[in-house]
Amino acid sequence: MALDYEPKIVGFLCNWCSYAGADLAGTSRTTYPANVRIIRVPCSGRVDPLFVVKAFQLGADGVLISGCHVGDCHYNEGNFHTRRRFVLLRPFLDYLGTEKERFRLEWVSASEGKKFSQLVSEFTETLKRIGPRKT
Amino acid sequence: MKKSRYAYYPGCTLKTSAKEYDISARLVCKALGIELEELKDWTCCGAASAHSIDQLLGIALPALELQAAAKLELPLVAACALCFSRLKFAAHELKEEKVRNLIGEVMGKEISQDHHYEVVHLLQLLDENTDKMKIEKPLHGLKVACYYGCLLVRPKEVTNFDDVENPQTMDRIIQVLGAENVGWDFKTECCGGSHMLVRPDIVVKLSHRLLAQAQQAGADCLAVACPVCHSNLDSMQKTIAAKYKDNIHLPVFYFTQLAGLALGLPPKQLLLDKHFIDPLPLLMNKGLM
Amino acid sequence: MARIGVFVCHCGTNIAGTVDVTKVVEVIKKLPMVVLATDSKYTCSEPGQASIREAIIENNLNRVVIASCSPRMHEATFRRTVASTGLNPYLLEIANIREQCSWVHSDDKEVATAKAIEIIKMAVSKVIRHEPLFPTQVEITKRALIIGGGITGIQAALDIANAGYEVVVVEREPSIGGRMSQLDKTFPTLDCSACILTPKMVDLGQHPKIKLMTYAEVKKVKGFVGNFEAEILQKARKVDHLKCTGCGTCWQKCPQKILSQFDLGLGKRTAIYIPFAQAVPPKPVIDVSICRYIKYLNWVATGQEGKKPPECRICEKLCPTGAITWDQEEELITEKFGAVVVATGYQTYDHSHYQEYGGGAYPDVISGLQLERLMSASGPTGGEVIRPSDGAHPKTVAFVCCVGSRDQQKGRPYCSKVCCMYTAKHAIMLREHDPEIQCYIFYIDVRTGGKDFEEFYLRAIDEAGVIYIKGRPSKIYRDGKKLKILGEDALIGRPVEIAADLVVLATGMEPSIGADELARILNASYDTYNFMVEAHPKLRPVETQTDGVFVAGACVGPRDIPECVAHGGAAAAKVSALFSQDTLTTDPLIAVVNQARCIGCLLCVAICPFKAISYEVTRDKRLIAVVNESLCKGCGLCMASCRPKAVDLRGFTNQQILDEVNSLWL
């Protein structure tokens, strides 16, 4: 697989946990690949499946939705709905030919900067492994 | 779920010092139409010594029996509380894939990845089948203190046997047999177990408290489900009575023996005469023989 | 036409060290609608902000992008900067090129620069779609609802009332006072509980701004901060408190007796009763579950089956003011409030779960609170400490700490905090009652975190000669008249046996029954033990996730009296601060419904976690969703679930998020 290929990841991060977690990764100066473009949303539950499908249509190699751990949602219930949409959308996209490795839902809390950087590195690795999406 | 066929693991003591337990157990199960298939070339479960010296060995030994039972595709029933405890521990540990592989390694053979080993104790088996019991000679008037010992119930998350402080399994059976189960506080206190070999003084102290409490509670005999408890309470009783100078005299039965009696099996077959504290006089003057 | 100004911050070397700021500026300059792109050393510094203000005015910018640190850091600051030029503060967007770029890509300047450019592009494409937003104002009902009339509730009520606002206190028991009224003395000062509590109770009862509703429960709460509406169930007292003078004839003469809950089953009370002598209000209620005449009435109503109960009615005959009203029924009262304070407190762990200690089985194994009643001069024994079983005076008393606390087995892993101290108190007081009493205390650790606590504990050892034994007993059993405690002294590693006359289990705290139900009613969250959950354990200790609902005292977690009083006061301060405004300003970043597109499937109504969406019928008989701006918290769940995209979120519109995504491929 072409190693010079740099996958593009669109990351939808909830403002209260994951976006803060990403900030923490910065504050503690942990480095990770520059492949993710972060879009700040109030809650992972704000992410309309349309955004995901659209991102893939435009050419994203991977899409990441990240929010507070289940039960810690700033809006009490948001991520429960995120979870339900995800478990239906992911296999469906896979069914349509977008490998499920390309679409992830991860819980990252405001204190998990390390986890976030690992997540991005690991996700980037996976995407490099499966290579570019041919549309 | 109720089954009529079980893999049976007697364990060392039931072949030696606790013959009467083994034999009465088989007889009672037969009477209830429950088939016990003894495991082929079973080994020691490692109780008391193995696991206190080597954790791994403490799991590997009972794991062998679990494997054997799994091959027969039968639930495994144990009579001895120590064996039961060890088997349960192994079954519990083997839920971990890591452990399974490790054990497989030391046993030098592939061990089944299916990790739902069903292990039950004889008490649970009889308790499930009380409806099948045809009581020929109800043990009316016999006041029994049910003594479970410490290993059946603890630790709850492993054995998941019954209430830790106040179990009822044996009491239910005793009631069905027509005897009276006295309420007392020491159902699950330790009798000293295998310390009999190294620190008899401890055993004497603990067992004395048990016997004294049982007597205080108005019991005229004890029912047990563990060969070690039995030998402590039965064989040490005279020593104890002498040391504490009190007139403790309590025959100690295996619950299977009492069951046998009530089901009308001949006392001789039940080896009631094998105990240190002769239970026959008691049974006589209660008119149960 | 948007006129965008982009300001790229060096943040000293924090950004400039990794990102080639000049190059970034060059690229961004060329973007459509960007009329100005520039950089500055420290954008957040006063000169930095000043230059932004000037730039906005000079180039009459109508959109601003600031590429700097995380918006979580300085968004508010820069909003103020923008606002100060007269531009709407919501026309600003922050591009996070520090935490999420320069700091995490310090290893590769080129990559970092490229990424910074993309991040700013995203911000630019988003800011184009920003619209001026204006916070809205809502009226506030300056009236507080206090749920629970214990010391916490009392304190909160008095403080709010003294600040000049109306208060309604709802207490489920016939009298306020709560747990504290059951205590004899309080640690570490050993001052009499009643003596410090009852004056406060009376103050509350007589306060012109406080309406007291005892024997009542909150059944339903709807609305939002500043505008709650609560349904309160006033249970039937069968006594007209306007007529009743509280003379006491009725409860002295009532023939029907029952074990008193207040005395924890150690004493008796009558069917018509006040829970304790200093009750507020000092007026009785009739316990309909045992009252003979009520039984008679039911007997008549149910077709006279079984034995005929006596037609007692003694209280009615004796009442000098004719206050007994048999036909009084429970009623549902609806009141409006601006804020709610939950102060439902705690109950002690039921020690009958400890069979190994004979809890509940042996009469002489009692709980700490029961001992309080035994020691209290106004208690069932008039302050004489005796064994419940035979009335004998105990000479040896054993205490067991951490009963229903720090015990995984019993599902109570948390420390109840007060037991160590109240046990020390009990031991000291027992000595005062009878110098011959010897106390033994089994403990895991003695926790004396509090002013004068350690000294108090030492006093128990030195003056009261208490013997502390480290280790949780394994068993307590009856041995003749005595109770045998088997344990281990973990310090010397030896088993110990103690024969005691009385055993006191220092039972821990758990939330009052129904705490979870109340939390649901208030849409507030509660933990696995049903303790209320604060909005933030450190920084917002008396607030909840639901605005306008405050929590105080032991309903949040184990607390002693001074802490409860402090929390009651803190909650009161928050409420008063809320009421000191005439209107509430609400965040404009919330959901809006495009009524023309809404198809009225009402999926959003079902989803909204804050019940902020309701529906109405338009003139052409269409159902459409309506957002309550004060309830909406702007989470965006509704729009993500809206198929026709009829609902959108200000500040995070579909268009904006989509444009951010698009910008990555432009």
Add this chain to the structure above:
Amino acid sequence: MINEIRNKAKELLEKKRVECVIGYERATDGLTARPAFIYDPSEVDRLIFDETCVHNLSRFLIDKKHKATAIVAKPCDSRGINLLLNESQLKRENLFIIGVVCSGVKKVRFNQIEDSLQNKCQYCPQHVPSVYDFLVGEPVTETASRNYAEVTAIEDMTSADRKLFWAEHFDRCIRCYGCRQVCMGCYCYECFVDELDPLWAGIRIASSENRMWNTMRAFHLAGRCISCGECERVCPVNIPLMLLNRKLEKDTVHLFDFEPGINAETTPPFATFKKGEDLGISK
């Protein structure tokens, strides 16, 4: 059977119980069926019901939400009615449902009727409508078992093949939106795809845009599609749209144990959640 329908229709119209009866009548080609709207009791004899009555009529009810209306409903149509009731698009009190027991309808192509059942009928286990006020026809005993064979067949492909498989189909799509117009679940006044600002899917007929459209159309019906198969039936370029809908149906049943249209009360999967549920993604 048909007389029962006609008599009931007559009665309803005469008694002014309803203003209109929606049913089927013979099309001008003399063999296929077409929807009929009967307002006049004297015209009830136009009504027919047989294996050519393929249409799902429940879609027509949406415009008659506030008018008393009767409808002839097959089991699948009845599920549609339940869905619309659940999404408060209909008022039950304005509705009179003449349920017909159905053992499947025939494939219909232009003006000829093939001698095989529609795909949807071959795996449809239901013969009696989920909801009705008046039932016509003899209950059928033998039931087809629901199976997802052709869905799993695709799941078993490599994702490359799957992509190819769908690309071939989607490339044919001419974006006529017939699938949407015929679907009783697609009742939005303005569909997201018609929106220009934001522009979710470009107007140009390009495979990526087609893919976008077909993906989201199906997903907007996740947990809502009652598999009446109308979309697939009307597709002029024969895209196997039911393969999309049924994949989602399969997962919805499996994950949330939910089937749309069984009744009008159960909360749909996207409107609720269970705190404890794992759904196979917990780490």
